[in-house]
Structures are given as structure tokens and as C-alpha cells.
Amino acid sequence: MKALVAQKTALTGNYAVAYAVKMAKPHVIAAYPITPQTSIVEKLSEFVERGELNARFVNVESEFAAMSVVYGAAMAGARAFTATSSHGLLYMYEATWWTALSRAPVVMAVVTRTIGPPWNIHVEHNDILVLRDTGWLIAMAETVQEVLDLTIQAFRIAETAVLPTAVGLDGFILSHSTEPVELPPQELVDKFLPPRRPDVPLLLRPGEAVTFGNLPSDNRDHARHKIATVYTAQREAKKIVSQVDEEYGRLTGRRYGGLVEWYKAGDAKNVVVCMGAWCSDAKQAVESLRRRGISIGLMRVRFIRPFPEEEVAKLDQYERVVVYDRDITPLGGVLGTEIKALLSRARVVNIVAGIAGVDFDAQNFYETIQKALDGSYREVEFVV
Amino acid sequence: MSFRIDQLPKKKYVVPGNAACAGCGMMIGWKILGMALGEEAVLTIPASCAAVVQGLSPKSGVAMPILNVPFASAAAVATGIAEAYRSLGVKGHAVVWAGDGGTSDIGFATLSGAAERNSNIIYIMYDNEAYMNTGIQRSSSTPLAAWTTTTPMGKRERKKDVALLMAMHGVPYVATASIAYPQDFYRKLKRAAEVEGFKFIHLHTPCPPGWRFDPAKTVEVARLAVETGVWILWEYDHGHFRLNPPSTTYADKAKRRPLIEYLKLQGRFAHVTEEQVKALEEDVEARWRSILALAKAFPQS
Numbered sequence: 061m062k063a064l065v066a067q068k069t070a071l072t073g074n075y076a077v078a079y080a081v082k083m084a085k086p087h088v089i090a091a092y093p094i095t096p097q098t099s100i101v102e103k104l105s106e107f108v109e110r111g112e113l114n115a116r117f118v119n120v121e122s123e124f125a126a127m128s129v130v131y132g133a134a135m136a137g138a139r140a141f142t143a144t145s146s147h148g149l150l151y152m153y154e155a156t157w158w159t160a161l162s163r164a165p166v167v168m169a170v171v172t173r174t175i176g177p178p179w180n181i182h183v184e185h186n187d188i189l190v191l192r193d194t195g196w197l198i199a200m201a202e203t204v205q206e207v208l209d210l211t212i213q214a215f216r217i218a219e220t221a222v223l224p225t226a227v228g229l230d231g232f233i234l235s236h237s238t239e240p241v242e243l244p245p246q247e248l249v250d251k252f253l254p255p256r257r258p259d260v261p262l263l264l265r266p267g268e269a270v271t272f273g274n275l276p277s278d279n280r281d282h283a284r285h286k287i288a289t290v291y292t293a294q295r296e297a298k299k300i301v302s303q304v305d306e307e308y309g310r311l312t313g314r315r316y317g318g319l320v321e322w323y324k325a326g327d328a329k330n331v332v333v334c335m336g337a338w339c340s341d342a343k344q345a346v347e348s349l350r351r352r353g354i355s356i357g358l359m360r361v362r363f364i365r366p367f368p369e370e371e372v373a374k375l376d377q378y379e380r381v382v383v384y385d386r387d388i389t390p391l392g393g394v395l396g397t398e399i400k401a402l403l404s405r406a407r408v409v410n411i412v413a414g415i416a417g418v419d420f421d422a423q424n425f426y427e428t429i430q431k432a433l434d435g436s437y438r439e440v441e442f443v444v
Numbered sequence: 445m446s447f448r449i450d451q452l453p454k455k456k457y458v459v460p461g462n463a464a465c466a467g468c469g470m471m472i473g474w475k476i477l478g479m480a481l482g483e484e485a486v487l488t489i490p491a492s493c494a495a496v497v498q499g500l501s502p503k504s505g506v507a508m509p510i511l512n513v514p515f516a517s518a519a520a521v522a523t524g525i526a527e528a529y530r531s532l533g534v535k536g537h538a539v540v541w542a543g544d545g546g547t548s549d550i551g552f553a554t555l556s557g558a559a560e561r562n563s564n565i566i567y568i569m570y571d572n573e574a575y576m577n578t579g580i581q582r583s584s585s586t587p588l589a590a591w592t593t594t595t596p597m598g599k600r601e602r603k604k605d606v607a608l609l610m611a612m613h614g615v616p617y618v619a620t621a622s623i624a625y626p627q628d629f630y631r632k633l634k635r636a637a638e639v640e641g642f643k644f645i646h647l648h649t650p651c652p653p654g655w656r657f658d659p660a661k662t663v664e665v666a667r668l669a670v671e672t673g674v675w676i677l678w679e680y681d682h683g684h685f686r687l688n689p690p691s692t693t694y695a696d697k698a699k700r701r702p703l704i705e706y707l708k709l710q711g712r713f714a715h716v717t718e719e720q721v722k723a724l725e726e727d728v729e730a731r732w733r734s735i736l737a738l739a740k741a742f743p744q745s
Binding site for chain 2 (some may be wrong): 340
């Protein structure tokens with residue numbers, strides 16, 4: 061037997077998605093180009109054309125069609141993948157709800173990008189967060205290595221939880237930056253990811269007279285179906301996410317903490333909360349602040365759906381919780397708003413920064429964390 | 445190839461207990477679909493009367509596998525099903541059963557996309573010439589001068605010829621059909637099932653409440669559409685374009701029945717003036733000129 065040796069290489073975040081998808085052996089891939097997602101599906105189409113990946117690659121006329129194709133494929137029992145960004149995701153929106161409420165275990169990479177106007181191709185998180193009430197599971201990666209690992213995990217999570225799963229990676233910051241990556245051996249991925257069960261959520265086959273999606277005879281049944289999908293299945297998915305991460309960790313040596321990653325928070329009095337690639341910058345700032353004697357740690361949100369309620373509740377023990385959002389709502393940021401729903405409001409400072417692709421680096425974190433701790437910020441603070 | 449009705453399969457796929465209106469033309473078409481493709485078809489149905497008349501889930505008045513999907517998505521969802529089956533080695537046909545709104549209007553982009561990439565699906569547009577599911581609003585497939593609730597003075601624009609548009613995509617197979625000619629529709633479905641790639645059938649299905657005629661007269665109205673030349677039966681099969689009987693006869697204008705016979709049966713044309721009848725007659729003529737020119741331009745096979 062061939063030794064299971066991981067291959068060390070360097071990849072962009074987008075290529076990391078493509079390699080992970082290739083190793084997951086999907087049956088059907090559909091996607092429409094949109095910056096900064098495009099190189100994912102370009103790479104996948106190359107794999108398919110060269111015969112390295114035995115999948116059906118469907119070139120579609122729009123993102124709405126891309127989501128519809130993978131929906132149909134998943135309902136017919138296939139492992140299906142698509143990728144998008146920003147307006148592409150918004151254009152898919154109706155179909156994303158249909159996918160979730162059908163329990164179709166589609167996996168989608170979302171290379172996060174600002175929503176216009178004006179047109180802006182740079183990073184922001186509002187796009188992926190439009191999925192937050194649909195029933196989709198939503199993860200955000202921090203590094204290119206995690207992009208790869210998370211994408212492989214996402215297929216297992218989606219098919220176990222029977223919910224569509226989005227893997228978020230920050231536009232350009234991860235999608236187009238090259239980092240060293242360890243590719244797990246194919247045999248190991250095969251072991252980790254069993255073949256898709258075609259009978260879950262239902263078997264859609266010629267000669268099998270099942271119907272799905274027609275009007276309900278009882279709206280209460282429909283209501284129960286919605287609660288089971290949008291609420292209960294999300295709670296069950298929490299365990300699945302943790303178990304999958306643990307098992308993946310045992311096989312590859314890389315474990316990320318499940319729903320959240322705690323960073324130097326054990327002994328700290330204050331804590332920073334953020335998600336996505338800029339958590340690395342935030343960690344650097346935490347290091348610098350700790351060196352100057354400021355008691356601070358960090359909680360990185362890996363999955364915003366299912367929402368890590370138990371972990372967030374633990375934040376109440378900190379004096380100050382500084383939540384960073386790369387997205388904006390009329391109430392502040394999404395993460396800030398959701399965290400405030402669980403904690404004593406007085407503890408939370410919600411900093412909305414880096415929106416519209418504005419640069420925000422470790423130094424910016426360093427300065428703004430200090431201001432948040434010394435009380436010079438309001439409950440919601442915008443930093444541009 | 446011809447079929448006798450008494451030799452068609454007996455198994456019923458449209459079963460009692462569905463919620464269709466009396467005299468529904470679409471249900472007649474659906475029965476024929478069951479006869480032709482029964483055990484082989486997996487249906488994708490967008491928002492439409494067809495989405496409603498199945499009856500209430502978890503039960504269904506149509507004994508076929510059906511995936512109900514968002515309005516504009518049917519051709520793409522069916523593509524996904526077809527690609528999944530190809531990848532998984534499952535035999536069967538991904539069939540779209542969609543109305544004129546879901547096809548000619550909101551669903552046209554996914555339809556055109558599926559045609560252009562030659563997705564291996566059978567797309568059937570059952571055309572009742574308005575948004576009947578939401579209560580008789582105009583579609584781009586509503587004929588000139590027809591009353592609908594959103595064209596209270598009669599539609600000002602002509603009917604979009606979706607079948608011709610699909611043929612011009614250069615796909616393997618396109619046909620028109622009518623519920624008044626079940627053997628013709630059955631044969632076209634069987635032919636579509638043989639063909640690899642994209643297939644489109646445009647099925648004319650009168651709607652008693654929407655067109656305002658006696659539900660007992662559905663087939664009569666459908667037949668009159670063909671006999672007056674309003675609806676032309678043709679097929680485009682791998683570049684061969686031909687008229688089909690009985691429309692072949694009506695290429696000769698003199699053999700057509702007067703248009704007014706078709707119009708007078710339907711309340712939706714009750715208001716039409718002599719001028720509008722003339723405009724409609726000219727519209728029918730214009731269509732025939734196009735179809736005959738195409739039949740000449742393409743090989744007949």
C-alpha cells in the first residue's frame with residue numbers, strides 16, 4: 061500500500077478550493093464567472109477537461125442557473141459544487157432558499173466581495189451573510205490551508221447535516237494570495253468522505269412517484285418542516301461540525317476548533333471576536349497588546365451558521381468584548397448584533413471596519429482594540 | 445410512425461383527486477405525457493397551474509416523480525438532474541413541464557441557456573396563453589387582442605413564438621403540438637425521448653376559465669386553433685423542418701376554417717372589433733409565411 065504522504069505545495073485560496081473539490085470527487089459542478097471567484101471554476105474545468113476529475117462540468121448562463129443546476133443535481137443524488145461572489149450570490153438568492161428548505165447538501169465556495177453600487181471587487185462580508193437566515197451552514201476560513209481543509213470538511217458536514225454549506229474565503233486576501241499548503245493524500249480524503257447517499261433527503265428516480273415541493277395539505281406540516289430545517293437541523297449541525305473537525309484533525313493533524321477557535325483567551329480579561337482572513341492580523345495585534353501588558357485574547361468565528369451560541373455565551377465572563385464586522389446593517393455589524401443578543405450589551409463594542417475593501421491591518425487592529433478598551437468608542441463604531 | 449389510441453399504454457399517471465379545473469387542457473396533455481414517458485420521466489415543474497393541480501402534499505394526483513422548483517429555474521434544475529443521472533449511471537429523462545409564463549417570460553434565460561449548451565432534457569411548454577395560475581394575467585405568449593386581467597382592452601402585442609425561437613437555437617429537436625391531436629403529441633414525445641440533447645415541445649392547451657369557454661369544449665377549441673391556422677403543427681428535427689398533419693392541409697389558406705369560428709367560442713375575444721379580427725387574420729398569415737418559408741429554407745427530410 062502506498063504510504064499516505066501529504067503533498068506540500070503553494071496555492072492561492074481559489075486553487076485550494078479547486079484542489080479540495082477535486083479530492084471530494086463531485087458528480088456535478090456548475091458555475092458562472094464572477095471576480096474574485098472565477099479562477100476556482102476555471103481550475104475545476106481544467107481538471108475535468110484533462111480527465112483528472114470525473115465530473116460533469118456545466119457551463120451556465122447565470123448564477124441563478126448555477127444554483128439551480130446544483131440543486132437539481134443534489135436532489136437527484138449527486139455530490140454537487142458551485143462557487144460565487146457578491147452579486148452572483150444575490151442573483152442566486154431565491155434558489156439558495158429553495159436549496160436549504162429542500163435539504164439539498166450542496167457545497168458552495170463564496171469568495172467574499174463588496175456589494176455595490178458602486179462596482180467594487182474588493183473584500184467585504186455582507187455577501188455571504190445574506191445566507192444567514194436561509195438554513196445554509198456558513199463557514200469562514202482564515203488561511204489558504206484552512207480554505208482547503210474547510211472545503212473538504214464542508215462536503216462531509218453538508219451531507220451529514222443534510223444542509224447546504226457555504227465556505228467563505230476573503231476576496232483577494234485569500235482567493236488570490238499564494239500560501240504554503242499541505243494537500244492530504246487522496247486515500248485519506250476518500251476515507252474521510254464516504255460516497256454521497258442518493259436517498260437523502262429523498263430518492264428522485266424515474267419510476268419512483270415521489271413529489272417534493274407542491275402545496276402542503278396542512279400548513280402546520282410546512283411550518284414544522286421549516287422549523288426542522290432552519291432551526292433544529294442547525295442545532296444538530298453544531299455537533300456535526302465539531303465531530304467532523306475532530307476526525308479531520310486525527311487524520312491530517314490539522315484541527316481548527318469546530319465552530320470557533322479560541323486564541324490566548326483562557327487567561328485574558330478582554331476578548332476580540334472576528335471572522336475571516338483578517339483574524340490573522342487581529343491575532344498579531346493581540347500578541348503586541350499582550351506584550352504591552354494588556355490582557356486580551358481572541359475568539360475566531362469559524363461558523364456563523366450554525367451560530368456558536370454556547371461559545372458566545374462564554375464571552376460574558378470578559379470585561380470587554382470587541383467585535384469586528386466587515387459588513388454593515390442598519391444596526392451595526394451582523395456579528396456584533398448577533399453577539400449582543402446573547403451578552404450584556406454594555407460589554408460589547410462593535411467595530412465596523414474594512415467594508416468596501418478598505419485596508420485594515422494588524423496596526424489598525426492594535427490601535428482600535430486599545431480605543432475600544434479605553435472607552436473612547438461608542439457601542440457601534442465605524443472605522444474607515 | 446402512427447399510433448392508435450386504443451394501443452396506448454393503459455397505466456394512468458394522472459389519477460383522480462387532482463385539483464385541475466374542469467376541462468383543463470393541460471391535464472389532457474399530462475395524460476399523454478404519462479402514456480409516452482411514464483416510467484422514464486422525472487418532472488421538474490416551476491410555479492404554474494401544474495404546480496398546483498398535483499393536489500396537496502404529501503399526496504399527489506400525478507403518479508410521477510416531481511420536483512417543484514422556483515419559477516425561473518426549471519430548465520437549469522432539469523439540467524442538474526440530467527447531469528446527475530449521467531454521472532450516476534441512472535437511466536431516465538429529465539423533463540420540464542412548464543407553463544407559458546415560466547417558459548416564455550421569467551424562465552426564458554434558463555431555457556435559452558439549457559438549449560445553447562444542449563442539455564439533455566425534454567422541455568415541454570404547455571401553453572394556455574396567460575398566467576392562469578395567478579388568475580389570467582398577460583404573458584408574452586398571450587395572443588394579440590386577447591383579453592386578460594392585465595390587458596383589459598385586449599393585448600396590443602403579438603404572441604411570442606417560443607418554438608421558433610427554440611428552433612433557431614439550432615437544438616436537436618423542437619416541435620409544436622396540440623392536445624386535440626394526442627397521437628401527434630405522443631409521437632413527438634417518443635421521438636424526443638430517442639434524441640440525445642435538448643428537446644423542446646410547445647403544446648397548445650386551451651384553458652376554459654382563462655379563455656372563457658364552456659369546459660366541455662376544450663378539445664373543440666384546440667382543434668379549431670389548428671383548423672383555422674392559428675396554431676401550426678410542425679417539427680424541427682436535426683435541421684429538418686417540416687409541417688405535420690393536419691397542419692399540412694392548412695398551408696393552403698382556402699382550406700382553413702374562418703378565424704371567427706375560433707374566436708367566437710372564447711369570451712376573451714368577445715370584445716374584438718372587425719379591425720382587430722383583420723389584424724389577427726394578418727397575424728395568422730404572417731406566421732404561416734414564416735413557417736412555410738422555413739419549411740422551404742430547411743430540408744424537409
